[in-house]
Amino acid sequence: MIVSLAMNEAKLILVLGDQLSPDQAAIRSARPGVDIILLAEVDEEATYVRHNRHKIVFLFSAMRHFRHELEALGHTVAYVGIDEGVDRLETAVERTLQTHALTEVVVCEPGEYRLLDRIQTQWSELLGVPVTVLEDDRFLASHTDFASWAKGKKQLRMEFFYRKMRERYQLLMDDGQPAGGKWNYDADNRAGWRNQRAIPERPNVSMDAITQHVIAQVAERFPNNPGDLEQFRLAVTRTDAQQQFDWFISHALADFGNFQDALVEESPWVFHGLVSMYINCGLLDPLAVCQRVEMAWREGACSLSAAEGFIRQVLGWREYIRGIYWYFMPDYKTRNTLNASRPLPDFFWDAKTDMRCLSRAIEQSLDHGYAHHIQRLMVIGNFALLTGLDVMEVCDWYLGVYVDAYEWVELPNTLGMALYADDAVIASKPYAASGKYIQKQGNHCQQCRFKPTKMTGPDACPYNSLYWRFIDKHLDQFGGNPRMGLITANWRKRDPQERAVIVDWADKMIDEWT
Numbered sequence: 001m002i003v004s005l006a007m008n009e010a011k012l013i014l015v016l017g018d019q020l021s022p023d024q025a026a027i028r029s030a031r032p033g034v035d036i037i038l039l040a041e042v043d044e045e046a047t048y049v050r051h052n053r054h055k056i057v058f059l060f061s062a063m064r065h066f067r068h069e070l071e072a073l074g075h076t077v078a079y080v081g082i083d084e085g086v087d088r089l090e091t092a093v094e095r096t097l098q099t100h101a102l103t104e105v106v107v108c109e110p111g112e113y114r115l116l117d118r119i120q121t122q123w124s125e126l127l128g129v130p131v132t133v134l135e136d137d138r139f140l141a142s143h144t145d146f147a148s149w150a151k152g153k154k155q156l157r158m159e160f161f162y163r164k165m166r167e168r169y170q171l172l173m174d175d176g177q178p179a180g181g182k183w184n185y186d187a188d189n190r191a192g193w194r195n196q197r198a199i200p201e202r203p204n205v206s207m208d209a210i211t212q213h214v215i216a217q218v219a220e221r222f223p224n225n226p227g228d229l230e231q232f233r234l235a236v237t238r239t240d241a242q243q244q245f246d247w248f249i250s251h252a253l254a255d256f257g258n259f260q261d262a263l264v265e266e267s268p269w270v271f272h273g274l275v276s277m278y279i280n281c282g283l284l285d286p287l288a289v290c291q292r293v294e295m296a297w298r299e300g301a302c303s304l305s306a307a308e309g310f311i312r313q314v315l316g317w318r319e320y321i322r323g324i325y326w327y328f329m330p331d332y333k334t335r336n337t338l339n340a341s342r343p344l345p346d347f348f349w350d351a352k353t354d355m356r357c358l359s360r361a362i363e364q365s366l367d368h369g370y371a372h373h374i375q376r377l378m379v380i381g382n383f384a385l386l387t388g389l390d391v392m393e394v395c396d397w398y399l400g401v402y403v404d405a406y407e408w409v410e411l412p413n414t415l416g417m418a419l420y421a422d423d424a425v426i427a428s429k430p431y432a433a434s435g436k437y438i439q440k441q442g443n444h445c446q447q448c449r450f451k452p453t454k455m456t457g458p459d460a461c462p463y464n465s466l467y468w469r470f471i472d473k474h475l476d477q478f479g480g481n482p483r484m485g486l487i488t489a490n491w492r493k494r495d496p497q498e499r500a501v502i503v504d505w506a507d508k509m510i511d512e513w514t
């Protein structure tokens with residue numbers, strides 16, 4: 001008797017907007033016909049940073065489609081739409097508990113500390129029922145895996161973590177050795193763009209009535225957020241996301257390797273995968289994506305350096321970044337190694353700057369919610385690093401503006417990798433570069449009024465003097481870093497008057513922007 005009562009006690013399974021996988025832990029625990037699955041579009045999640053409208057449309061439409069996917073699997077779904085004006089997730093949960101006889105809440109752990117902390121410390125008391133948080137096992141390294149790898153190590157370098165992951169998942173391995181005899185083909189992934197290839201047109205994703213309705217709602221509710229909704233082209237179902245990925249395999253993967261770091265005036269996407277948004281919200285599975293890329297290489301559809309370059313990003317960087325986030329939070333978010341505190345220039349919100357590379361990268365980030373890695377790291381991030389922009393303001397910008405951004409992945413990439421603010425956990429030296437690097441990687445400089453060959457003066461590329469000012473400002477700090485030794489020694493050798501002119505010029509520009 002007791003057993004059957006317990007069996008009939010129904011649970012509320014809360015599914016967050018980035019947990020849209022039918023086999024995630026909380027949904028696996030759901031009993032069709034007994035438990036209720038709740039999906040809720042709520043004000044707080046839509047406004048805690050200034051999200052790109054593409055991100056909001058993408059998630060709301062994907063959530064609405066996921067509801068139908070769950071119902072087709074026999075689940076009962078309670079759905080709260082944004083027009084119901086529910087303030088936050090706990091309110092949606094509370095209401096559902098009141099309208100159904102439910103005795104427990106189950107949720108797969110969220111990807112942001114702010115939410116996990118609140119659920120773990122407040123929800124049970126607030127809601128009056130037990131709340132169970134299940135580990136998110138859609139990732140390929142669990143918290144325990146990462147912690148046991150990290151334990152006792154002085155430096156947590158991605159490369160060594162990645163090798164372990166390759167062995168564990170037997171990706172690109174032949175007889176216990178890395179395929180081709182090398183673990184990493186990064187040196188083959190850095191070609192600059194000189195119009196070597198035609199860049200294929202991305203296929204259109206068909207837009208159904210659900211997405212059109214969400215676009216209208218979001219346009220009305222979020223009139224001042226970035227995002228040109230006329231250009232919304234993202235897949236919102238598992239099938240369409242898979243089709244986008246299949247297109248990448250057939251049309252772009254072969255060139256992805258060579259041009260991974262290229263900066264291209266004509267195309268925001270170049271040969272990139274455009275899959276982070278789908279993997280991060282659960283429409284694509286990270287292991288399946290890697291296995292498919294390995295298969296493409298084994299079938300001769302791409303080079304080993306292309307396949308390895310891609311798998312390194314997903315199996316290596318993505319898992320490593322997530323490991324770092326949970327290993328060091330909440331302290332990680334408070335770090336600011338270089339004491340950067342300048343306010344964000346206005347052009348972060350309208351892309352109106354004459355620096356062509358920066359303007360293009362910001363413009364497409366605002367319009368589409370997408371920029372590829374080198375734009376995020378070496379154009380926008382590099383500018384923020386050199387200028388000393390406030391770490392939290394920059395992080396909030398990245399968290400809002402990109403369709404694929406959740407704090408577990410945004411924060412270590414921005415605060416750690418781009419801004420060198422995490423006490424050198426991720427990067428052993430700052431990813432700082434002058435205009436020369438940007439010129440080498442692409443063709444923006446040809447359209448730019450600034451000259452990468454000039455250091456100061458109205459037509460000098462600002463990245464040049466900003467770079468040397470940055471070195472000058474942190475000379476003592478960087479002087480002790482063996483990887484920065486040559487650069488700092490070169491700077492010290494320069495004529496003090498010449499140095500002062502460069503630093504003053506950079507200071508003047510920074511004062512104008514911030």
Ligand code: FAD
Binds near residue numbers: 272317
């Ligand atoms: P591709 O170039 O095709 O790469 C394939 C996949 O590898 C990506 O889809 C992604 O899943 C994974 N990947 C590659 N690099 C990283 C990385 N450093 N960290 C995690 N995954 C990686 N990625 C996000 O998913 N969300 C973010 O909020 C985010 N913020 C970033 C902020 C900064 C400052 C930087 C430098 C990088 C950030 N990245 C972020 C990583 C990377 O830039 C994006 O994953 C990538 O640009 C997504 O485009 P894509 O799918 O075309 O990637």
Ligand code: DLZ
Binds near residue numbers: 017047051055111115
């Ligand atoms: C990003 C986002 C947005 C815009 N809106 C919602 C929402 O209304 N409901 C929801 O469940 N999730 C949303 N999300 C994703 C969450 O912010 C995300 O689940 C947490 O930040 C944890 O990663």
